[in-house]
Amino acid sequence: MSKKKKKKEKSFTGKMVLVFMIFFMIVVGLSVYSQSRTLYELKKNEIALNEQIDAEKEKKLELEGKQAYYESDEYIEKVAREQLGLVKSGELVFVNSANKN
DSSP states (O other): OOOOHHHHHHHHHHHHHHHHHHHHHHHHHHHHHHHHHHHHHHHHHHHHHHHHHHHHHHHHHHHHHHHHHTTSHHHHHHHHHHTTTTOOOOOOOOOOGGGGG
16 A cells, blocks of 8 residues: 555544544533432422421421320320319309390
8 A cells, every 4th residue: 555545644643632532522422411410400409398398307206295284294284274164162253244145
């Protein structure tokens, strides 16, 4: 083969390698960009879910406090007096006759 032909083949091979490298870099760049956007969205979702978890934990504590109150003797006595009209033995009951119609 002549030197010109070898030089053309090397030049063509070099150009093909360069085109392949540019194509490869574009593909890698797009992949990295896509993954970084996905990571950003996942982190945003994680923050939102953590805030929701914190809110639910606070709600749980509030409900546990209410449950403890509803199970207490104080609440049972209050309901017995207000809704059932019960009184303790030895207590005097005053009835307002003006409100009776």
